[in-house]
Amino acid sequence: MSPRGFSCHDHATCMSDMLERAETRCRDKGLNLTPVRRRTLEILLDEHRALGAYDLLAQLAAEGLGSQPPVAYRALDFLVNAGLAHKIEALNAYVACTHSGADHAPAFLICRGCRAVAEASTAPASGRLGDAARAAGFQIERTVVEAQGLCPDCQQDPAA
Amino acid sequence: MSPRGFSCHDHATCMSDMLERAETRCRDKGLNLTPVRRRTLEILLDEHRALGAYDLLAQLAAEGLGSQPPVAYRALDFLVNAGLAHKIEALNAYVACTHSGADHAPAFLICRGCRAVAEASTAPASGRLGDAARAAGFQIERTVVEAQGLCPDCQQDPAA
DNA sequence: ATCAGGCATGTTATAACATATCAACCCCGA
DNA sequence: TCGGGGTTGATATGTTATAACATGCCTGAT
Numbered sequence: 400m401s402p403r404g405f406s407c408h409d410h411a412t413c414m415s416d417m418l419e420r421a422e423t424r425c426r427d428k429g430l431n432l433t434p435v436r437r438r439t440l441e442i443l444l445d446e447h448r449a450l451g452a453y454d455l456l457a458q459l460a461a462e463g464l465g466s467q468p469p470v471a472y473r474a475l476d477f478l479v480n481a482g483l484a485h486k487i488e489a490l491n492a493y494v495a496c497t498h499s500g501a502d503h504a505p506a507f508l509i510c511r512g513c514r515a516v517a518e519a520s521t522a523p524a525s526g527r528l529g530d531a532a533r534a535a536g537f538q539i540e541r542t543v544v545e546a547q548g549l550c551p552d553c554q555q556d557p558a559a
Numbered sequence: 560m561s562p563r564g565f566s567c568h569d570h571a572t573c574m575s576d577m578l579e580r581a582e583t584r585c586r587d588k589g590l591n592l593t594p595v596r597r598r599t600l601e602i603l604l605d606e607h608r609a610l611g612a613y614d615l616l617a618q619l620a621a622e623g624l625g626s627q628p629p630v631a632y633r634a635l636d637f638l639v640n641a642g643l644a645h646k647i648e649a650l651n652a653y654v655a656c657t658h659s660g661a662d663h664a665p666a667f668l669i670c671r672g673c674r675a676v677a678e679a680s681t682a683p684a685s686g687r688l689g690d691a692a693r694a695a696g697f698q699i700e701r702t703v704v705e706a707q708g709l710c711p712d713c714q715q716d717p718a719a
Numbered sequence: 720a721t722c723a724g725g726c727a728t729g730t731t732a733t734a735a736c737a738t739a740t741c742a743a744c745c746c747c748g749a
Numbered sequence: 750t751c752g753g754g755g756t757t758g759a760t761a762t763g764t765t766a767t768a769a770c771a772t773g774c775c776t777g778a779t
Contacts, residue, residue, distance in 0.1 A: 453764070472766065491765060508692055521688065528668075535677055535711070
């Protein structure tokens, strides 16, 4: 499970690490990590928290990489399909994937204070939801598992 | 876990049952189940699947119960806060609660074919996500657990 | 060499989801 | 009767997401 996201870390190394993995992954899978897509991923990695599509778009626009909504949504779709980013349904926002390995069923701890997101893995079909699905004859294709609350830092915060 | 929603049942009885429970619950808690709120719940119960706020609004409007978005959102907020309905985050849509008991941490099986929704319960802090949260010092306040896929009926369907 | 096809991007417009704000009303208790 | 809380009415706007169509660019087949 080892979540990531609420702990201090060498951010520069973390980012370059993840980017490199993303490039390898795309090369291996025949995917085209174009400048807009790469830059979108960089922004997500850099923030290390959930960003709305329009937040991203503003950044991209400021850098001359496109200013209309489809630009952001296309880049995000690509990243999500490539497994390099995830959508946080409870926030309508997006985060970079921090488990750069193979396909996985992600689960998230989402801080309502700072929108920081820690990613963990779930066993999709195991557990009680899987039992319920099997009992009902329901075929699971995708799972959304998100816990909202306060991260250690924000628990200290007066604003909390 | 016993999911509900993909099985045949006596719908009329189911509805009147749930409505009665909702009324009892509101009376006990000093909540005011007004006509708009009650009708909104009825529509959700009747459909037995995820409805968008604007779908609901259209129904309400057709019945002369208000035609502007706030009408629907207020009613839905009330029902969600009262525990009589849930929001399906992955669809930005709403369903009637089928576990009319006390507060619970719901989990959903959502059919992408017909938008039918079965509700189950999760143990919020148990399981692997709870482990990860404790390990990270994260304080969970709310969980979103949603599985998307195909219900038994839609698995047969040619359109699937 | 050229042209068809795929893929990425540019551009405009609009759909779909959600909330802020203020006014009016109604009921109940002081 | 006055005032306050809660509900509704109404207008406007904010936020998130996609449809639809045009353009450019590379590449491989002929």
